[in-house]
Amino acid sequence: xxxxxxxxxxxxxxxxxxxxxxxxxxxxxxxxxxxxxxxxxxxxxxxxxxxxxxxxxxxxxxxxxxxxxxxxxxxxxxxxxxxxxxxxxxxxxxxxxxxxxxxxxxxxxxxxxxxxxxxxxxxxxxxxxxxxxxxxxxxxxxxxxxxxxxxxxxxxxxxxxxxxxxxxxxxxxxxxxxxxxxxxxxxxxxxxxxxxxxxxxxxxxxxxxxxxxxxxxxxxxxxxxxxxxxxxxxxxxxxxxxxxxxxxxxxxxxxxxxxxxxxxxxxxxxxxxxxxxxxxxxxxxxxxxxxxxxxxxxxxxxxxxxxxxxxxxxxxxxxxxxxxxxxxxxxxxxxxxxxxxxxxxxxxxxxxxxxxxxxxxxxxxxxxxxxxxxxxxxxxxxxxxxxxxxxxxxxxxxxxxxxxxxxxxxxxxxxxxxxxxxxxxxxxxxxxxxxxxxxxxxxxxxx
Amino acid sequence: xxxxxxxxxxxxxxxxxxxxxxxxxxxxxxxxxxxxxxxxxxxxxxxxxxxxxxxxxxxxxxxxxxxxxxxxxxxxxxxxxxxxxxxxxxxxxxxxxxxxxxxxxxxxxxxxxxxxxxxxxxxxxxxxxxxxxxxxxxxxxxxxxxxxxxxxxxxxxxxxxxxxxxxxxxxxxxxxxxxxxxxxxxxxxxxxxxxxxxxxxxxxxxxxxxxxxxxxxxxxxxxxxxxxxxxxxxxxxxxxxxxxxxxxxxxxxxxxxxxxxxxxxxxxxxxxxxxxxxxxxxxxxxxxxxxxxxxxxxxxxxxxxxxxxxxxxxxxxx
Numbered sequence: 001x002x003x004x005x006x007x008x009x010x011x012x013x014x015x016x017x018x019x020x021x022x023x024x025x026x027x028x029x030x031x032x033x034x035x036x037x038x039x040x041x042x043x044x045x046x047x048x049x050x051x052x053x054x055x056x057x058x059x060x061x062x063x064x065x066x067x068x069x070x071x072x073x074x075x076x077x078x079x080x081x082x083x084x085x086x087x088x089x090x091x092x093x094x095x096x097x098x099x100x101x102x103x104x105x106x107x108x109x110x111x112x113x114x115x116x117x118x119x120x121x122x123x124x125x126x127x128x129x130x131x132x133x134x135x136x137x138x139x140x141x142x143x144x145x146x147x148x149x150x151x152x153x154x155x156x157x158x159x160x161x162x163x164x165x166x167x168x169x170x171x172x173x174x175x176x177x178x179x180x181x182x183x184x185x186x187x188x189x190x191x192x193x194x195x196x197x198x199x200x201x202x203x204x205x206x207x208x209x210x211x212x213x214x215x216x217x218x219x220x221x222x223x224x225x226x227x228x229x230x231x232x233x234x235x236x237x238x239x240x241x242x243x244x245x246x247x248x249x250x251x252x253x254x255x256x257x258x259x260x261x262x263x264x265x266x267x268x269x270x271x272x273x274x275x276x277x278x279x280x281x282x283x284x285x286x287x288x289x290x291x292x293x294x295x296x297x298x299x300x301x302x303x304x305x306x307x308x309x310x311x312x313x314x315x316x317x318x319x320x321x322x323x324x325x326x327x328x329x330x331x332x333x334x335x336x337x338x339x340x341x342x343x344x345x346x347x348x349x350x351x352x353x354x355x356x357x358x359x360x361x362x363x364x365x366x367x368x369x370x371x372x373x374x375x376x377x378x379x380x381x382x383x384x385x386x387x388x389x390x391x392x393x394x395x396x397x398x399x400x401x402x403x404x405x406x407x408x409x410x411x412x413x414x415x416x417x418x419x420x421x422x423x424x425x426x427x428x429x430x431x432x433x434x435x436x437x438x439x440x441x442x443x444x445x446x447x
Numbered sequence: 448x449x450x451x452x453x454x455x456x457x458x459x460x461x462x463x464x465x466x467x468x469x470x471x472x473x474x475x476x477x478x479x480x481x482x483x484x485x486x487x488x489x490x491x492x493x494x495x496x497x498x499x500x501x502x503x504x505x506x507x508x509x510x511x512x513x514x515x516x517x518x519x520x521x522x523x524x525x526x527x528x529x530x531x532x533x534x535x536x537x538x539x540x541x542x543x544x545x546x547x548x549x550x551x552x553x554x555x556x557x558x559x560x561x562x563x564x565x566x567x568x569x570x571x572x573x574x575x576x577x578x579x580x581x582x583x584x585x586x587x588x589x590x591x592x593x594x595x596x597x598x599x600x601x602x603x604x605x606x607x608x609x610x611x612x613x614x615x616x617x618x619x620x621x622x623x624x625x626x627x628x629x630x631x632x633x634x635x636x637x638x639x640x641x642x643x644x645x646x647x648x649x650x651x652x653x654x655x656x657x658x659x660x661x662x663x664x665x666x667x668x669x670x671x672x673x674x675x676x677x678x679x680x681x682x683x684x685x686x687x688x689x690x691x692x693x694x695x696x697x698x699x700x701x702x703x704x705x706x707x708x709x710x711x712x713x714x715x716x717x718x719x720x721x722x723x724x725x726x727x728x729x730x731x732x733x734x735x736x737x738x739x740x741x742x743x744x745x746x747x748x749x750x751x752x753x754x755x756x757x758x759x760x761x762x763x764x765x
Binding site (some may be wrong): 021051052053058059060061063064118121122123124127128130131133134135136138139140141142145228229231232233234280378380381382383384385386387388 | 558563565566567582589592593594595596597598614615616617618621622623625626627628630631632634635654655656657658687703717720722748749750752753755756758
């Protein structure tokens with residue numbers, strides 16, 4: 001039985017080696033395209049620094065706009081990756097192997113991009129060191145700085161532990177057509193892992209601890225992010241359920257991103273044998289449960305505001321159902337009902353339909369954050385009385401949209417690069433006694 | 448002027464620094480020409496400072512404090528004081544003199560106001576009223592709580608100030624303030640080029656990418672002067688004083704704070720939020736002007752601000 005597994009490993013390694021080899025023309029075009037989008041984003045950022053925040057749509061009332069929406073969105077996607085990856089590992093879910101790395105990569109890559117968006121909201125980037133020099137623990141921003149940096153460390157360690165075995169395999173695998181620096185990189189990163197029993201035991205223990213920790217950290221970090229909003233007195237933000245609401249919405253949006261990435265890699269790398277309909281349905285079921293929770297939280301949030309109808313809540317509800325009607329419908333009706341229907345009916349559970357649903361969920365959840373941030377800031381306690389329309393209503397400018405696109409491109413670029421460095425699917429088995437030795441043994445007859 | 452300094456200290460790195468500072472300072476002089484003949488006779492270094500009247504003067508560097516010292520000192524409140532403002536809504540006719548004087552005194556661009564005048568009407572059938580709104584200098588200020596770097600702080604005399612040299616511009620305080628009291632410098636404005644030594648007590652010069660707000664004219668209080676808005680108001684709407692002394696004055700009459708509040712049923716705006724403001728309002732009873740008078744002589748752009756208010760809408764339909 002054991003030898004059977006080892007054959008699997010070496011066969012998989014052979015199958016996945018081409019993905020890690022020197023990139024082909026299509027690959028290059030794709031990466032260059034993404035790099036151009038990232039560079040455009042950097043150009044927009046330079047313009048913003050040179051001309052001031054006046055070239056964004058943000059003004060004295062809506063002081064945070066699309067940037068903070070993207071911040072919440074990317075952080076949410078990251079926490080979803082951490083929660084799903086950690087849970088799949090910790091509960092030893094049998095079907096996890098082909099998709100767990102996608103979750104882990106989402107966790108860390110989204111986490112590296114998300115915080116950049118909060119930096120874009122900061123008027124004086126040159127004074128960032130003040131956060132460390134004069135940091136005050138009373139401020140939720142300080143909580144966030146501490147929480148996010150902890151999370152970055154946690155997720156990097158978790159990802160590293162989980163790719164360590166594959167890196168060791170790649171170090172010893174001769175069939176790779178890669179640059180020498182990458183071979184060297186594998187050698188360094190493999191930390192002399194030889195699959196010895198005590199190494200395996202240690203690695204397993206460490207991975208288990210980190211899996212549990214990233215779950216806990218993810219929940220805490222995302223709650224802290226929610227508290228940035230709910231500690232203020234703003235009508236749409238001052239809510240006790242924001243912590244759990246944000247956590248649920250985060251994982252929900254993350255399942256959407258996960259399904260889309262599964263679909264793309266399945267198509268491009270022809271992983272039909274690994275990522276099967278079962279995986280789509282299983283993640284889809286998680287999405288369905290979260291859709292129900294998300295709908296429940298959203299309903300609770302707006303029902304209490306509407307039924308009790310304090311003056312400013314009433315104004316906000318009116319704005320949501322008037323100016324933001326369609327965004328509200330997509331975000332809070334379609335975004336809830338579509339997964340319930342699609343996953344709820346067996347006949348609709350096909351890979352394309354589930355993927356389309358996932359795309360809708362991603363859009364709905366982005367809009368959900370927009371509806372939390374912008375309409376609230378447009379409806380302060382003292383009504384906005386201004387003759388400048390851009391001071392009354394927020395609309396994102398090209399700078400903000402280009403930087404949004406740049407962030408998405410950076411996410412895709414990092415994902416592409418990461419899956420060129422390590423296989424997108426776990427190659428090494430989980431329970432093998434000594435995977436490396438066996439791979440070497442089996443390679444001898446081939447040569 | 449810059450050449451003169453160069454001759455004084457040739458070759459030092461300090462000189463380069465000075466040169467840069469003075470060139471930009473000289474540019475501001477040429478542009479503004481507020482004080483054409485202010486070179487120091489003795490040939491020593493001079494700096495510009497803002498007087499409590501909002502004028503920029505050039506004085507010998509040795510005679511004034513550096514902005515670092517001023518920032519440090521601005522954190523201490525005036526001992527034994529607890530400042531309070533009372534705004535009599537019955538007397539306000541939106542003359543906007545308080546706004547103009549405040550903008551002038553704090554060298555604000557014309558579109559940025561520390562003091563804003565709202566046209567409010569609490570509900571359909573209640574009375575509309577003009578509502579001048581400075582910073583409330585709350586005793587439980589959320590803006591101070593949420594600041595990640597301690598750039599905004601509360602003093603012992605009740606005043607909340609912003610250190611624009613430390614502010615990172617995250618704008619969290621702006622979302623924290625339920626009264627929209629804070630403004631952000633979204634771009635560099637020519638009025639920021641005063642070249643004066645920065646002082647948080649008058650918040651001049653404002654810096655791009657940072658937050659500022661009404662300072663209760665803390666620099667004027669140091670000299671025993673009333674805030675700009677109090678002095679400027681022709682109707683005597685705004686009273687300013689000290690709770691510990693239990694007296695407030697609008698420049699014409701000085702009254703007991705507690706009696707004024709008792710007699711006129713003074714209240715604080717949005718008391719339910721628990722921010723404990725230090726600005727009190729007297730309800731618009733027995734008003735001295737019809738509400739309509741507030742529109743007299745207003746610029747069109749200012750008129751336009753109120754076009755969506757229930758009062759103006761009802762007025763145009765009926």
